[in-house]
Amino acid sequence: MTTAPRRRTRWLQWVPLILFVTVVCEIAVIIAIARAIGGWQTLGLLVLCSLIGAWLVRREWSGAWRGLQEALRTGTMPADELADAALVLAGGLLILVPGFITDVLGLLLVLPFTRPVGRRLLQVLVARRVLGVAGSARVVRGERVPPTYRAEPYDQSKDQRVDPGPDTPMAPGKPGAIEGRIVRD
Numbered sequence: 001m002t003t004a005p006r007r008r009t010r011w012l013q014w015v016p017l018i019l020f021v022t023v024v025c026e027i028a029v030i031i032a033i034a035r036a037i038g039g040w041q042t043l044g045l046l047v048l049c050s051l052i053g054a055w056l057v058r059r060e061w062s063g064a065w066r067g068l069q070e071a072l073r074t075g076t077m078p079a080d081e082l083a084d085a086a087l088v089l090a091g092g093l094l095i096l097v098p099g100f101i102t103d104v105l106g107l108l109l110v111l112p113f114t115r116p117v118g119r120r121l122l123q124v125l126v127a128r129r130v131l132g133v134a135g136s137a138r139v140v141r142g143e144r145v146p147p148t149y150r151a152e153p154y155d156q157s158k159d160q161r162v163d164p165g166p167d168t169p170m171a172p173g174k175p176g177a178i179e180g181r182i183v184r185d
Contacts, residue, residue: 084115
């Protein structure tokens with residue numbers, strides 16, 4: 001019970017440092033570009049990047065929203081559509097922050113041909129967080145295969161694994177198969 005807040009606290013303690021490093025890097029890049037092409041041109045380039053990014057985010061958001069609505073209408077699981085919507089939203093927020101580094105990162109999340117990489121990373125992170133899975137897929141004979149799971153007998157009152165013994169049938173619906181937990185092979 002105490003492990004989740006501790007993990008969250010460890011992650012949150014890095015946020016101020018990440019924000020500080022990001023701001024310092026953005027300022028350094030803006031100064032370097034301003035020295036190379038001039039101050040007004042740099043300001044114009046920042047405004048142009050923001051306008052193009054806002055237009056692109058609006059276009060991609062409408063596509064992601066349509067895909068999400070279509071998946072919900074047909075009754076299919078909208079995993080990719082939800083990931084796309086989250087990535088477009090995060091990319092839009094990064095594009096709104098003034099700076100060239102955040103614009104590039106935001107564009108990588110928003111552009112339709114780079115978004116699948118971000119979607120895959122997001123799905124792996126969610127699988128690790130929700131399922132506690134170390135990896136969301138493995139390679140078997142050249143093909144990606146999702147992890148396999150099996151039922152393991154488990155006594156909840158003692159919070160420990162139970163040895164089923166040779167007489168315990170583990171078929172679904174049989175005694176002994178009802179109480180179990182899912183473990184990764």
